Amino acid sequence: DSISAVAAGLNNYLLFPEGRYHMEEVEEGLCLCPACRRREKEDDYSKDTVIKHNYNMLLRELAMVKNAIKKGVLRQFVETRTASSPSLMEKLRVLRQEHYSFLEKRTPVTKKTTLLATSTDSIFYPEVERFRKRVLENYRKPVSTRILLFLPCSVKKPYSLSKSHRMFRNVLRSTGNPWVVHEVIVTSPLGIVPRELELVYPACRYDIPVTGYWYEEEKKMIQRMIREYLNRNVYETIISHLPETLNKIIEEEIPEMISTCRGHPTSKGSLKKLNEVLKEYVNKYEHVTGDVRMREMIKCVAQYQFGDNVASQMIRDDVVVIGRYPSLKVLKDTQQIAAFSTERGLLSLTLAGGEYLVSAEKNWVVIEETIEPKGSVLAVGVKDADPGIRVEDDVVVLRKKRLYATGVAKMNGEEMKEMQTGEAVRIRHHRS
Ligand SMILES: [Zn+2]
Structure with a gap:
């Protein structure tokens, strides 16, 4: 449909992805499309040239859309376009907030491209909402864990490969009973990411602008998620190792939690405090082995992926997990039932x-x-x-x-x- 391009041309308007310009406003060199380039320097735009330019812009837009689909970045592309048009932005917002199931149906469960959560609307992205929904409805905390430890996210993904998370895990290991602790990462736009799901998309591949500032909507989303999560998952002790602003947001929900962060989460003082508090609590509980937690981790992924029903049938106590995390094989009676790898972050069934x-x-x-x-x-x-x-x-x-x-x-x-x-x-x- 090129009616709008022709109509704009007849009215002497040149269309651009960023908006439209009257032909008298167009500076030399603004457009290098064949129609504009062919125009003699001194010449004014003719209606014919303007219409040809508008056609070129439409064709280019179509090519851009095709390319974006191929690269898996259509949403990002649409966002750059709606940024210059309030009425398009309005429609995109309505689509996101009122037609979740329409979008969710068409959203892959895993992707190779990084989720760029640069807009505050990203908390409504279908894969983000689905992640939160599955964490709250499908997922259950590993049975053997008794202590919940909230950790901040890291720029590097998966979190456990980041410098800060390596430091946290070293502290955990030094306590002598690390596996009784359940690490849960607090972040936007996903809300909370249990450690077992750090390789699941989009937890494994997202980028957000890091400012330390939390929008009201993010704040509410995180609080709501934690509230609902703790309704389903019960711990005996809750420790928060979150920086101050984030800690305050959580504290409103869980006033009884113990805060261990002093300034920066990886500062000497913070790590020392974390170590002291963990040591005080972890040894109150029976020792939990890494093997047990590895099986529970696989079960958590299965819950997220297939629901609790399938997961409890599939991953019972007789299941053995072999390999070196994150490349794992899941065996039952020496027969392999699934494989887990970073590439998909999900179970691949035999x-x-x-x-x-x-x-x-x-x-x-x-x-x-x-x-x-x-x-x-x-x-x-x-x-x-x-x-x-x-x-x-x-x-x-x-x-x-x-x-x-x-x-x-x-x-x-x-x-x-x-x-x-x-x-x-x-x-x-x-x-x-
Ligand atoms: Zn042009």
Whole structure:
């Protein structure tokens, strides 16, 4: 539709992504599109040139959109465009705040690009809201932990690779019973990130402007999240190692918590205080082993990913986790059921692991009996699919009513059913 471009041209307006200019306002060199460049220096703009320019701008915008989609940065692109138009910004806000489920359905569960949370609206991003929702509704704290320790986030992700978090963990280790402590990172726009989920998107890849200043909306979001989280997850002691402004926000919710931060969280005084307080509390409890916590960590990821029901069936006490964090294998009776790695930050199921999704009727895709796909399931071969499936979810492929393969969704469940073209599932393991 180029009517607006022509109409603007007939009225002598040149369109730009940042707004429109009357042809008399346009300075030399402002636009280098073919139409503008062809114009002789002294010449005024002709209507014809203006219209051609407007066409060029539209074509360029289309190319920019295509490129942004390809690179997975469409939202960022849209945000730069709405920044110069209050009415577009209005529509984007309404879309975000009132149509969460529409957007969430179309948002992959994991991405390779970094989430740039530069706008205060980022607390409404669908992947951010979904993360908070899953933490509050699916996730449960590791059973063996008794002490909650709030930590600040770090610029480097995952947090545990940052200098500050290494210092915190050294302090924890020196207490003699580190695994009885549950580390929970307080941050915006995600609210809280339990340590077990630090490799889950977007916790593993987001960037925020760090100012130490908290907006009222962020403050309320963090308080609400902590309140709801503590309704579901009970600890005997709560310690906060958060810088002062953030600590105050949390203290309003948990007046009884112990604060250990003195000035900067990694200052000598702060680390010393943290060490003293932890030592006083951790040894009141039975010693918790790293192996137990590793299994609980995998269970936490499974809860986040598939819900509590599947997680408690899949990760029982007989499950063994081997490997070196974060590259882990999950075994049951010496048979591998899943793998965990930094790349996805989620569990990747084997056929044996897939059976748990089958029996829970979760993330299933039924394919035509006439096909036996090896590399990918195409949408045209899908008979039916769980509408709850999101792009990048681990799914089970059923053929003749039995598990045929496990893989990763490349469309959401509704699209798999409706679409006639395109890849629906990238197969990881299949029956021979
Ligand atoms: Zn131009």
